[in-house]
Amino acid sequence: MNIVVAGGTGFIGKALCGQLLRSGHRLTILTRTPAAVERLLGSTVTATLWDARNSGGWERSLNGAQAVINLAGAGIADARWTDRRKQLLTESRIYPTRLLVQACARLRVTPEVFVSASGIGFYGPHGDEVLDESSGRGRGFLSDLCVQWESTALEAASQGIRVVCMRTGMVLGPDGGALPRMSLPFRLFLGGPVMPGTQWVSWIHRDDLVGFIEWALANPAVSGPVNGVAPSPVIMAEFCRLLGLALRRPSWLPVPEFVLNTALGELGSIMTTGQRVVPAVAEGHGYQFRFREAQGALQAIFSSLR
Numbered sequence: 001m002n003i004v005v006a007g008g009t010g011f012i013g014k015a016l017c018g019q020l021l022r023s024g025h026r027l028t029i030l031t032r033t034p035a036a037v038e039r040l041l042g043s044t045v046t047a048t049l050w051d052a053r054n055s056g057g058w059e060r061s062l063n064g065a066q067a068v069i070n071l072a073g074a075g076i077a078d079a080r081w082t083d084r085r086k087q088l089l090t091e092s093r094i095y096p097t098r099l100l101v102q103a104c105a106r107l108r109v110t111p112e113v114f115v116s117a118s119g120i121g122f123y124g125p126h127g128d129e130v131l132d133e134s135s136g137r138g139r140g141f142l143s144d145l146c147v148q149w150e151s152t153a154l155e156a157a158s159q160g161i162r163v164v165c166m167r168t169g170m171v172l173g174p175d176g177g178a179l180p181r182m183s184l185p186f187r188l189f190l191g192g193p194v195m196p197g198t199q200w201v202s203w204i205h206r207d208d209l210v211g212f213i214e215w216a217l218a219n220p221a222v223s224g225p226v227n228g229v230a231p232s233p234v235i236m237a238e239f240c241r242l243l244g245l246a247l248r249r250p251s252w253l254p255v256p257e258f259v260l261n262t263a264l265g266e267l268g269s270i271m272t273t274g275q276r277v278v279p280a281v282a283e284g285h286g287y288q289f290r291f292r293e294a295q296g297a298l299q300a301i302f303s304s305l306r
Contacts, residue, residue, distance in 0.1 A: 008029040018041070117166055132277070133281050193255070196236075208291055233277060
């Protein structure tokens, strides 16, 4: 396929683009730093300059594209959620998504599929309730953001484009996301669960998320929201116990809620509350997980670093 990717240099994007290239697809990466993309992914990709906010010459890269993948957006957990940070998180998702949808609408021949990132923050906290793609939205900043993000992406459906909104959980990998930061206290023998410890962690190994996206591109029966999570969510206390085992370190020092709330403010709620999310659409359409259990995923990640 001829695929255009926005957000192709981040923790998920670089792994996805590498896999798509290995599968024989032709890639155009929309980026602020074309030279850096070519150094990262090689000369086999086309790097096209864009600023994610304005129409321009980059739109020509969509001519002949069969698929568009939108992973653009500032990191949710990279900084405390001040009003200014919330504005950045919102604008860095909504603006590029809207730009891509509007650019597709001006094409004579539109892409077949538009895969746009989203998050399980859509559901908000739900305690022990099992959540699938048919579950309703929650409350709070993250839920509001995901609803707006998905609504913008789904406007492409009116052009006859199949839209997939990938609601991603905690993505596990050795070189990005939450895992390196979570593992640091364990390496210092100071690791333990974020309290209360009973909150659910819905996770996915990065290899499976990459597989999910490639699978969604090729599967015309898949559209709308898709939960990008493994089938076996675990509570925080168990996740941290398994993390300690993978690192060969104890999990003994709980992190009180008030510590996170003091340090991170509203952002701390990501860690102290959770969602028990399952991938009903993926399993219903036959996606084959490489990592179904957290123990195997964590062991694979940290054994590769030894």
